[in-house]
Amino acid sequence: MLGFLIRRIIQAIIVMLAVALIAFMMFRFMGDPVSSMVPEHATEQERAEVRERLGLDQPLFVQYGRFVARAATGDFGLSWRNARPVSTLLAERFPATAELVLVAAALSLVVGIPLGIYTALRPNSFNAQMLQFLSLVGISLPTFVTGILLILVFSVWLGWLPSFGRGEVVDIGWWSTGFITASGLKALILPSIMLCLFQLTLIMRLVRAEMMEVLRTDYIKFARARGLRDRAINFRHALRNTLIPVITIFGLQLGGLIAFAIITETVFQWPGMGALFIQAVNFGDVPVMAAYLVLVSFIFVVINTSVDLLYASIDPRLRVDDAGPAGGGH
Amino acid sequence: MMHPDDRPLLEVSGLRKSFDLSKPFINRLIERSERQFVKAVDGVDFTIQRGQTLSLVGESGCGKSTVAKLIMGLSRPSGGSIRFEGTELADQPAGKPAQLRRRMQMIFQDPYASLNPRWRVARIIAEPMKSFATHPDPGKRRKEVDRLLEFVGLSAADGDKFPHEFSGGQRQRISIARAISTKPEFLVCDEPTSALDVSVQAQILNLMRELQRELGLTYLFISHDLAVVNYISDWIGVMYLGRLVELAPAAEIFAKPQHPYTRLLLDTVPDISMVNRDMDRPAGEVPNPITPPPGCHFHPRCVHADARCKAQMPDFIASATGHARCHAVQEGRLSPIAERAALRGAV
Amino acid sequence: MATSTLARVWHSDLAWSFRTSKTALISSVLLAIMFAAAIFAPQLATQNPFNIAELELWNSELPPFWVEGGSRQFLLGTDVQARDVYSSILYGLRLSLIVGFASVILAAVIGISLGLLGGFLGGIVDAAIMRFADVLLSFPAILVALLVNGIARGILPPSQHQDAAIYVLILAIGLTNWVQYARTVRGSTMVERQKEYVQAARINGISGPGIMFNHIMPNVMGPVLVIATINLGMAVLTEATLSFLGVGMPATQPSLGTLIRIGNEYLFSGIWWVVIFPSAVLVALVLSVNLLGDWLRDALNPKLR
């Protein structure tokens, strides 16, 4: 287990170094960092000075090393767009994205898993087939279209829910939360529905496929042959084995949610990191893009590593380091 | 064991193969575990004379298939030598040198996996001829394919079909047709009938005997079914955990099994002629090949084992019937058994 | 021979399951119509919406023809730039499908090659490819596509953005989607590689590439087809999303996503036709592709047969 942990962490570090390399390359080769920092009429002499000050005259790997060292402390310099430290910009927006993603993730799990189980257990019932079809519609609907429709119906026509922003938020330390005000909670509803819809259908389909797969296995057949009750078979035997792979996929999906938040945040004017990132892409604001990339990858890597560890601790086959006696058979 | 009249077609000596099953470096570092190897084949010696059949038997995982793959060049030996007509093949990959490899072919166990499901039968059979350029002309090649198909008991029209349109036995015939298409002299057959039904097994075994007679083939035959081995072989080698524990002429080995493992096998194999024999014979299980018992690998299951067996690996030396790897046999601690013959007579 | 092949295809399980599946039939008919519409867009359209010279501003914002004020010349109305919505949809569909197909092909080619290579060679090559794939896989496609897009924009001079947009999109989407192919192909390749027909080929002196492409590749293409179909839907969606976010096709060469983005700004002004029709077509397109993919996956899954 310890070996597994360390291996995963080393892998995670390598991944982060690779991501940092991409971010660094973006800095180095997208636009000229010098020209954005010196006055327009600067002489070549002045440019060279800036270049030296920024260390751009050093060998690439030295520059990369420095970049990594600075990135590790969260220092990505100033945004080209609005001359504020990128780390501050991201930190300000992080809570908004995090709360949105968390709510959407919870929603997609809480709704997706039961629906997946239901459709797997009654694959031929009308309801299940309807759900299966709807889930296809769910993954076929462009999320931005869903978002637009939600706004049109619930904000414009019915006027029930706000069409943009986070509502009122309360600061708890540096974290600003919308969870504890009525308007904050109301503002969360539409965006999190839009964000979770795709993941929800994905999880439902995943659980369904995985569960149907498990229900076909020999040990389920054997469990039936022992006359176990359906409930025990479905929820004790099948569900456990279904959810183990679902955990891994869900880890990946969480990453997907963070990425899809870009669209949701754009549609709902949600003041999160995704909106910041899309602005940066539009503006070619490399420091923000690079920092977002590094931060988001860091989150992914942390999630994925912990999911792997979780997986390893849930699945007894992986829990014990020794694989046990080799089985016979061909 | 040597037939003086002729130089052996295949000589295998000291053949070894180990697979690295070590955990990743970091894990070994942290857990201070050693590198782990499976000695799948651990010093195997035998020779096969032209036109004869040598069979290898043994339980699953004892290394039979690995020997076959080593001989065919599908896997590189960790040590030892494989000589075909005196030419060393141990360091040659599969298919090389073409002139020699053309004369060695193989038939596999699984009739479903051994034919490419996306290829038509004619193309499958023609592939070796094309690759080894024995029939460079496509027209002639196709004729040869038709001939081969009929030779193994199918019809020429079957060449246009896909493998899934055939039954298991028919597929094994196609495999055989492919194997003999380059006119080889030596065939390695890795459990060619163990996936087939008994009635079909008889057809294939007969076909193989017929081929041997007509084409003068030499076989290395691998099986875990002692009865099949008995039917097809001239010589039989019994393997246990990577080692050859006994090698003797087929007739002798069943009549006078030397090694205790051979005896155990003969005892436990269900026999159609032994109606309602009491099968409850404590025989243990094959140990984990990663950590085989020291000394003689078989000693934990052996009733005759003593301290020496636990400590020292016996050599593979001549026995009453052939060769055996057993201290007890060598020390004469084992009585020759007549028990088995008696049992058979009882039914 | 040809007829017998045809007959064989017609009687195959796949064809049978196709013939008897209502969803497969309906969705493929829908798809066929949309493909035809895309291919014959220049013939079917009443206007070339990409040719700005054809836009006559005084025709702007006309409603669909059945609504009062609409004109038969512009079946589904026009947008603010007097772009005929009907023609724009045809051309946009064409763009979406081109981007979809091209990126799927790109992804498939990269993924299959790398998957075959990794699965067949194993060892360090495999480890390198797969670690790389893992990294990429943990990044959602849309994010990678945005990044590739952002980088391309940074590198290319602005006047080329428009012309390069479609290639950038194809690249961005293609580069993000190959991982799935690579993983699947690698997995199947590792299974196939162990199979005895491959060993037989090696015994017969067939070279590595020969085995990889002649023997293994045809046998790992089944799942690839399924992935490709499902991916096509995803690629079309990704393209639309990028265009919606304003980093995809430019307004002068609108894809379906761009049309929706433009229309979205006018949604509350009562000019609903600019956003509704392209959205409907986009959803219909992706839905039928997904329905087909879903059916294909079930039909090709031996366990379900």
Added chain:
Amino acid sequence: MTLLKVENLTVEFPSRRGTLTAIEDVCLTVAPGEILGMVGESGAGKSMTGAAIIGLIEPPGRIARGQILLNGSRIDNLGREDMRRVRGRQIGAIFQDPLTSLNPVLTVGEQLIETIQTHLKLSRSAARERAIDWLRRVGIPAPEKRVDTYPHQYSGGMRQRVVIALALCAEPRLIIADEPTTALDVSVQAQIIALLRKLCKETGASVILVTHDMGVIAETADRVAVMYAGRVIEVGAVADVLRAPRHPYTAGLMASIPRIGEKPDILPQIDGAMPRLNARPEGCAFNPRCPKRMEVCARLRPDLVADAQGEVACHLFSKELAT
């Protein structure tokens, strides 16, 4: 007195190429405490018969005809819940692959306890006691410790022992063992078969032992039923069927099995292969391969007829009866 009586059991699979008949008019009886061997080539319908008896035919398969009586009462038409009560309690099952028969995420003990508690009114601790006891009975060393371990920590042979414990722990009257040793080594196979036989003797359970290994049948079974192409074509005492088979298929089959100690120049063989489900010939399914084929064989399907030596479905014998 019979424990199980199967009459004219027919299982069909509706499919696009019409209805496939997997097994047809299968008739069997099993006496209490008896071991009935069932042999036949792959696809002959052995597993399907077993599945039908235990009520686990996978949809869209269905029992089209016939009936299954256990202790004289029909079980083929029981409701879902009633049939569930029969399974495990009345009829147990053992499948081929011990590697996949156990749920990997539950301990062996949990699986045993759950099964015991489902069928017997026992407290959890009593069930646990019993589980440990069963592990001991199937020969697992140190069962008190092993009860809390996971299946992957067992070797193949040990796992099959656990499977046997699971099948027997609710003390069913009948065990359907579908190729319980095919995945095991010869030396382990002998132990497993012996264990099964011993335990059934102890509990008085009957066994239907499905296998295609004649040797196993010979050494284990009391009676044997031979299946061919979905039908039972011969039933009789093991010694009779092995030594004096009457149906030409059985005869051919027996002859084609190589035996230790005999080395004929050429093995007697049956040409051809068993027909596929959708290509079963008219009349006797074996007639195209039969060396003693008669004109009637291609027309008329012989019924399974009982006589003093057993039962056989062959015109050779029905004619004898007629004359």
Added chain:
Amino acid sequence: ETLRFGASADIYGFDPHGVTSSYDNIFVHNIYEPLVRYSPQLDIEPALATHWEIIEPTRIRYFLREGVTFHDGETFDAEDVAVSLMRAVHPNSPLRGNLPGLVDVEIVDDLTVDLIMSGPSPLLNNFLTNIFIMDAGWMRENNAVEPIDANQGEEGFTTSNANGTGPFMVESRRPDSQTVLVVHSDWWDEPQHNLTRIEHRPISSAATRVAALLSGEIDLIQPAPLQDAARVEAAPGVRMLENPGLRTIMMGFNLTDTLNDGNVEENPLQDIRVRRAIKHAIDMDLIQERIMRGKSRNTAALIAPEVPGFAPELNERLPHDPDLARELLAEAGYPDGFAFNVNCTNDNYVNDEGICQALAAMLARVGLEPRLVAEPRQLHFERAQAGQTDMFMLGWATLPMLDGFSVLSAMLHSPEGSYGTWNPGQYSNPRVDELTQAIAVELDDEARIAMMVEAFGIAKEDLAWLPLHQQPLAWAAREGVEIYQSADDLARLWTVRINR
């Protein structure tokens, strides 16, 4: 009362000398104040200075208002003015160009300062309307006497903190989400407003902005999309605020020797006939009707009628005449047209991208091959400034000068020194240069205006720029929100009254 104000963009920060964004400048006006300010009607009126006098042509004395306090309670005095003005012209300050010619600030006494100029400055007051005064002590305490240097990689204190004398003070700020201002109770001026609190919410999507207004989440939006005017008008409880604006939208030409993105050797745009042809090809009336929904004011002049320097004869437009355009092109030797790029913003002016598309379509119809590039403003202006465009969009409101000189000095004078800073096309006419330099130091209004009219006349003849229209001001508000819509598009929130 609380005003919920929906703007199209967020501010970047509060530093009044720190960022170039004109929207920031506008917003900061609610917090900081200049010495003099424009009234809602755009007349210059005293603010922190009560009156001023010209001591010498290069020394202007300002008498400061007494009893003004900053938000933190500090009193306002001459030192604050001196430090703030010098801060505004510090080399780090991106705004230094907004106060040209300031050499030094001398403190005469606590409430009197002298501004030392490098030459006569007829527009000094106009400039000062946009230079905000901060508290010197507060700046010192927080190490903010100099504007932040973008290279230092640090955020200035003044970016996220504010301490002005204005009518409102900052309560909280959440970037991209909400900035809350509350009323400054010690404000020196008599408040006309009845606000206690302002919630400034950036909503970049126009449609969402309108939706938020309609659903009652927002009281005032700026700008309101023109296409939604009808709907807003029709909806109960909300109304449009529309007026002609000062900002003239125009297209600049690349007049250098080569095109950036052309398919011909030379630069056809240097040929006046080609520029004329372009002008004739464009149907501004149609654009006005369709894209601008009749709300814009088409123009041939580079400045709006309200701006000094305007004369009616400058506003005589060339007719839309595609045939003539084709003829002219043929005459110039381009019967088949040529390719060139057309750059415009897509987030800056009213329907900017739409105008550009329509424009490009019209150019294409006379045989030209315009390649349209629509980008966010930052990229666009960077590119336009760097001369990487052949035809580019620019909107100029002459703010904060509110004088034709702004256009002459920045856009029409040849680029040299502080002149021609916005003339990347390198238009150059010696007479215009001469006139511009004379206007700069001419203190007599009549003479200045005469010279300006002459210079604009030349530029019009030369078609140095292609003026399109003055874009409309379009805001929308809930019923009961009263605000005077000034032509400079500055929402003077301290004039807002809400009657619910």
